[in-house]
Amino acid sequence: MLTLHHAPNSRxxxxxxxxxxxxxxxxxxxxxxxxxxxxSDEHRARHPLGRVPVLEEDGTTLYESGAIVEYLVRRxxxxxxxxxxxxxxxxxxLQWFHYCEGMVMPPxxxxxxxxxxxxxxxxxxxxxxQAQRLLGKSLKPVNDALSNREYLIGSFSAAxxxxxxxxxxxxxxxxxxxxxxxxKRYIGxxxxxxxFQKGISA
Amino acid sequence: MLTLHHAPNSRxxxxxxxxxxxxxxxxxxxxxxxxxxxxSDEHRARHPLGRVPVLEEDGTTLYESGAIVEYLVRRxxxxxxxxxxxxxxxxxxLQWFHYCEGMVMPPxxxxxxxxxxxxxxxxxxxxxxQAQRLLGKSLKPVNDALSNREYLIGSFSAAxxxxxxxxxxxxxxxxxxxxxxxxKRYIGxxxxxxxFQKGISA
Numbered sequence: 001m002l003t004l005h006h007a008p009n010s011r012x013x014x015x016x017x018x019x020x021x022x023x024x025x026x027x028x029x030x031x032x033x034x035x036x037x038x039x040s041d042e043h044r045a046r047h048p049l050g051r052v053p054v055l056e057e058d059g060t061t062l063y064e065s066g067a068i069v070e071y072l073v074r075r076x077x078x079x080x081x082x083x084x085x086x087x088x089x090x091x092x093x094l095q096w097f098h099y100c101e102g103m104v105m106p107p108x109x110x111x112x113x114x115x116x117x118x119x120x121x122x123x124x125x126x127x128x129x130q131a132q133r134l135l136g137k138s139l140k141p142v143n144d145a146l147s148n149r150e151y152l153i154g155s156f157s158a159a160x161x162x163x164x165x166x167x168x169x170x171x172x173x174x175x176x177x178x179x180x181x182x183x184k185r186y187i188g189x190x191x192x193x194x195x196f197q198k199g200i201s202a
Numbered sequence: 203m204l205t206l207h208h209a210p211n212s213r214x215x216x217x218x219x220x221x222x223x224x225x226x227x228x229x230x231x232x233x234x235x236x237x238x239x240x241x242s243d244e245h246r247a248r249h250p251l252g253r254v255p256v257l258e259e260d261g262t263t264l265y266e267s268g269a270i271v272e273y274l275v276r277r278x279x280x281x282x283x284x285x286x287x288x289x290x291x292x293x294x295x296l297q298w299f300h301y302c303e304g305m306v307m308p309p310x311x312x313x314x315x316x317x318x319x320x321x322x323x324x325x326x327x328x329x330x331x332q333a334q335r336l337l338g339k340s341l342k343p344v345n346d347a348l349s350n351r352e353y354l355i356g357s358f359s360a361a362x363x364x365x366x367x368x369x370x371x372x373x374x375x376x377x378x379x380x381x382x383x384x385x386k387r388y389i390g391x392x393x394x395x396x397x398f399q400k401g402i403s404a
Binding site for chain 2: 048049062063064065071074086090092095098109127138140
């Protein structure tokens with residue numbers, strides 16, 4: 001049995017989305033997005049730093065959303081969300097999958113810390129501004145890549161689960177401006193998917 | 203022909219290391235780690251934000267070190283650096299592979315910005331201290347996982363190329379203290395590999 005440890009408005013939404021796309025049975029442990037819940041002894045036994053998502057299956061505990069996505073696709077699906085290794089889509093699939101945590105999530109994390117998590121007196125506008133500018137620069141190549149495409153590599157793939165979710169978060173943080181018209185259109189494509197709706201509302 | 207665009211003391215060292223581990227022929231374009239080189243029009247045609255590593259092969263251009271590592275192993279080796287999907291090592295392989303960019307590199311990037319890249323008058327000790335504390339916390343689970351192991355999942359794998367290289371960088375930045383004895387020992391294991399030596403000195 002698959003158990004997903006989850007908190008709303010976090011990266012864990014990606015995994016709910018994927019579980020729903022794959023039509024898998026799973027148990028959802030929905031925690032509050034608060035230090036009390038995430039830093040509890042119970043949850044730190046699953047993830048020493050108290051993060052989500054964490055996936056459990058038959059005594060195996062696994063964290064890092066990118067790892068969980070690949071695990072689920074390789075172990076629990078026909079693999080169709082990952083292009084064959086010899087295909088021409090494979091390199092761009094890999095690039096956009098890894099671009100999520102490599103380029104987009106670091107400034108998003110800083111923006112969330114500086115606008116939501118820190119108390120107002122500890123926020124730093126210089127740090128916030130740097131992160132917002134970096135995120136804008138990081139989104140530009142994705143906007144260009146999405147021209148005339150429904151999804152990142154054309155057809156829907158696990159790269160959309162990763163990078164698509166972080167583009168959705170960027171937009172929620174008001175960091176996708178009107179010049180990023182391809183990203184805006186693409187987020188509309190994601191929002192039409194019932195599994196995505198379940199992921200972001202879980 | 204494989205061409206790697208590289209700058210010293212960057213993530214690109216991982217890729218030199220892997221190319222050497224796999225015994226592949228490649229051309230190395232060694233650039234200075236400077237805005238002049240990395241933000242040149244020539245390099246920004248390869249990576250819009252002027253980052254390294256970038257890999258080129260037969261008209262395909264690929265960035266993100268995690269993507270390049272998986273591309274090279276899947277396309278240019280017998281795949282032995284990635285455990286079979288059904289093996290018991292596969293989940294922990296994935297976790298440590300992704301932990302590198304998810305948990306370890308974000309604070310390393312901040313530490314490099316705050317101690318090397320920014321001019322002294324623009325550095326911020328609060329930001330630096332937060333990053334150093336986060337890096338310390340992020341390394342702790344890795345130190346625990348390395349107990350009685352030569353490599354991250356036991357035998358050498360592509361997870362060592364990713365996370366091992368970032369542990370080496372953490373140590374270079376004086377962020378691996380004496381309580382992290384397993385990481386210190388592990389870095390010693392990496393340093394015995396001739397391919398690793400080529401990677402970090404390229």
